Amino acid sequence: xxxxxxxxxxxxxxxxxxxxxxxxxxxxxxxxxxxxxxxxxxxxxxxxxxxxxxxxxxxxxxxxxxxxxxxxxxxxxxxxxxxxxxxxxxxxxxxxxxxxxxxxxxxxxxxxxxxx
Amino acid sequence: xxxxxxxxxxxxxxxxxxxxxxxxxxxxxxxxxxxxxxxxxxxxxxxxxxxxxxxxxxxxxxxxxxxxxxxxxxxxxxxxxxxxxxxxxxxxxxxxxxxxxxxxxxxxxxxxxxxxxxxxxxxxxxxxxxxxxxxxxxxxxxxxxxxxxxxxxxxxxxxxxxxxxxxxxxxxxxxxxxxxxxxxxxxxxxxxxxxxxxxxxxxxxxxxxxxxxxxxxxxxx
Numbered sequence: 001x002x003x004x005x006x007x008x009x010x011x012x013x014x015x016x017x018x019x020x021x022x023x024x025x026x027x028x029x030x031x032x033x034x035x036x037x038x039x040x041x042x043x044x045x046x047x048x049x050x051x052x053x054x055x056x057x058x059x060x061x062x063x064x065x066x067x068x069x070x071x072x073x074x075x076x077x078x079x080x081x082x083x084x085x086x087x088x089x090x091x092x093x094x095x096x097x098x099x100x101x102x103x104x105x106x107x108x109x110x111x112x113x114x115x116x
Numbered sequence: 117x118x119x120x121x122x123x124x125x126x127x128x129x130x131x132x133x134x135x136x137x138x139x140x141x142x143x144x145x146x147x148x149x150x151x152x153x154x155x156x157x158x159x160x161x162x163x164x165x166x167x168x169x170x171x172x173x174x175x176x177x178x179x180x181x182x183x184x185x186x187x188x189x190x191x192x193x194x195x196x197x198x199x200x201x202x203x204x205x206x207x208x209x210x211x212x213x214x215x216x217x218x219x220x221x222x223x224x225x226x227x228x229x230x231x232x233x234x235x236x237x238x239x240x241x242x243x244x245x246x247x248x249x250x251x252x253x254x255x256x257x258x259x260x261x262x263x264x265x266x267x268x269x270x271x272x273x274x275x276x277x278x279x280x281x282x283x284x285x286x287x288x289x290x291x292x293x294x295x296x297x298x299x300x301x302x303x304x305x306x307x308x309x310x311x312x313x314x315x316x317x318x319x320x321x322x323x324x325x326x327x328x329x330x331x332x333x334x335x336x337x
Contacts, residue, residue, distance in 0.1 A: 099177055103185045106171045111192065114169070
């Protein structure tokens, strides 16, 4: 029981932090209005499930059976891993592109200056 | 004498030391370029007072990318050799001259300086440097006395010297060049240089030291 309370509290704290990060990124205009709403809804959903975990348990146990719930959990983890990996790749590609652009611009500037 | 050599100096917030370095370098060398990583202090303003070229990165891209920019410039301007020097006045200009003279004699490969008397460094830095060298010798089966030394000269036509293969921004550009040069069987010469008591490595700490050890193994395989 204590572990459940601890995990729920941790999950709520984490979700609130993510909502804060989402708001900051919205203010910085990294996220547009739709993305802001979608991500906030997602994190609010996580908070709801942290408070009422039975909701999802009851739904799956009544609608399907425990085996399917287990498979869905595994698929969820795999999905998250793929998503993390794709994000990692995308960040690396963007980092390399930015690096190339900045260096090219700096070199162009100095060469132009010399040629003038 | 050193007309075919471009001296590249890397800076990031070096307003206190850069004038000292440029005063000495400009007396001995004609072709000097400073690669500034968007310093937030008055480094660039101070550099502009000297007859040197400046490459200004709009964001801090790290030393690896600065080296690449300097090398690109050297190749565009058809310099035969390029020398790398830190902007924090860690190295003596006479040592740089020795390295440059040596590359003009052997004409290829890479010349790396090594700090001969490490006892002048603080205990942690000395221990870290010595352990890293033993670790390096074990994995690469080659005795390089100071893989992290920032003072080095090499031919701009040297295709065997590659770096930033990992694409990551890190503090170990010098170590990565050394590792890649050894892996690619590049001709490496080492010249002792005077150890100057320096400030701590920028951003270098115990955890980064461990990360460097990991990267040394990573570059090996």
